[in-house]
Amino acid sequence: MFEDVHPWMIPLTFFYMIIIPIGVFSNLIMIICFFINPRLRSPFHILLTLTCLADGIHVCGQIVFVVQLLTNTYSYQSTCYFLNFFPVIGLTIAAPLLMEIGLDRLLAVSFPIKYREFQFQKVLYTSIHLVFPILYTSSILYLGFMERNNELVKCAIPTALAGVSFKVFTLSSHVIYVSIILAYLMTAVLLKFHDTSSRFKAVFKSIGVTVGIVLFGWAITTVSNTFGYFVTDDFEIFNLIQMYSGITVNIAISSNLLIFYTINPEYQMTVKMLLDGSFGKLPTFTDSASELQNLRKNTKSQDS
Template sequence: CIILQIIPSFGLPAGLFLVLLIGIDRLLSVYFPIFYKFKNVRRYLMYHGLAIICYALLQYSFAYVYFEDRNVICGPPEIYQGKAKALWGSLSFTVIILSVILYYAVWRKLKNTPSMANDHRLFRSILAIMGVLILGWLLTITMFVLVVFLLDWRGLFSNIHLQSL
């Protein structure tokens, strides 16, 4: 499964980290417009690409280091087993929370800055799209973290069965 899911296992964390980088990009454009206007675009995109690759490799290394050969339904999150699952969930949750904080900061800055209507519409549409995306991931990862760290599943199904008798 870990070999079959190599491309999706890079894509899943890369997409998540890209949301964070887009948030950083929006934050820079709002708080530091002069820097943002005169930045070296090629170098800027190279740093973003390098950061995405490093983050995806870090997440994949968790799956590889803590790999356990088990029968699973082969999907991208299922390559994370044991300690790797906890690391993946914790790191993903952290990235999502940071993304929420960044997008909130951008929203607050835009709300308090007089600007052209087109700029506000552009940022509002980006914030809406990213908000829906982040909310979906936040709910998913929050449920994952709750299940992995807070719930004790031992005996759950036998208890449900006994209750129904």
Template sequence: MLSQNNFTFEDYLFWNKISASLMFPIYVFAMLGNCIIVAATIKSSQLRATCSIIIAIQAACEAIYPISAFMFMFFALTEQLHTYQECYWIQFVPLAAANIAMNMMPMVALDRCLSFGAPLWYRRKNAKLYICCLLTFPVAYDIFLKVLGYQYANEELVVCVIPTGLAGVAARVWSYTQGPVAVSVLVLYVAIRIYTKSVHIQSMIIINLNKSLQKIMFVYLCGYTVVAAVNFLGVLFSTNPYVINTLSSLSGIFAAINAASPVVILYLQSDMYRKEIDALIKKRPVAVFSTT
């Protein structure tokens, strides 16, 4: 059915309904879970470390861009179409959040590498300036794509979802750059694994947090590898825009799993996050955390 020669506009609408229905419940959970991470970070005095702030920034982005999935669900089921120009503006904020969130995972991994590799400098750094520096690339990446995307927005009709917020060259650049993001996460993931095995860390808080982040990075690595591969192969081997856009929509299921994974992993793996989340949800005082 996905043969590009026989893939019709009706097939495109059908598969968008399938992908929207599969993504919707995952993104609802992702939005709620990431809102919990942000709220716990704001409320808790225990989550004031630089790494926790970076995690909260990424969670905030991953709580925003699921809004796109809710719009996509409505557009797909009602077969409502928009031009690329209209979709560019409809997805402007969700796409920005998705771009920043995608590029924050390498920044989280880089933060862990710096904390291991240059501990003295890391403890003495200016936290606000440091976080701003880490945000520079994700924000610049989104601005670049937005400027490029504006140049190629056209009047072709599509079902509006995050990938169709960009058209033409901008969409191809977006697809191709997901590969390097996955590679950077892989390299930093391996570096963290090697370092944590070679260095004795006494704090159980840090040990559990690092294990949590390694698991999140692994999920992201798998998810974005699939997303990047599907989008890249679609653009590379198909000239049928319905096939390309359908594959992009289906790959969004793996992006949804990525967005939903942090709250689950942090809650199950990190005692610190579990205590703070429990305290937030159950509205009870947090017990004194023991590192022994």
């Protein structure tokens, strides 16, 4: 079965056979929680749910890779692009969404009164946050489409993007990750000086832990991908570096449910009620923005 396969590819097969169902299940439950709990309908939770959707689709991109390894088959790189079209969307849009979530939290703490007003224009406010992720992802997809070729490859997410498109994605990711770190650090510092509700702190802590794990995974991945160009000219070895560096990311994006269930009482309650079938008794929706009025008790309103 694996006669013509590099021996270091074999452990990856078994890793992805385990992580794929875990990642799909974890993010699917997070998405279900959004739909069954009316309290999770704020713009923040919309962005978070879209991130979980992106992560779930991303991890599904390893299915083609596993099938081709098990069957010892290859595909043209151009075919691989289309086979992993949606997983590439999940791959590229997730980091910009995390950045927008960070900006949302920063805005909530910095301008609570104005932020509350934005919650009454949910569609417009959320749409503005989606502009950059959509434009960024569309640009990467366009570059990947223009670079399609007929080279035979083991189809994985990294091989779906060839040449310049993957380099642009890798290098631009560094800028996005730095922006994410700055947004969350600024929010954390501001929270130290303001009296916030326990619910708001739980939300920020859970997303903060998620972002931290994801950033750690992506840091390893992007650094490996960047320096991989300087380490070897062998395409097979470079492909191995890409695949192994993606292990941490796949673990991170498959951990959303575990993190939010452990830290965030809202998701913990929703998951428990989902399991025992009592989610119909969930309380009616109360926009979390109303809690933000207490973020700055000793600060003047922006409108004054």
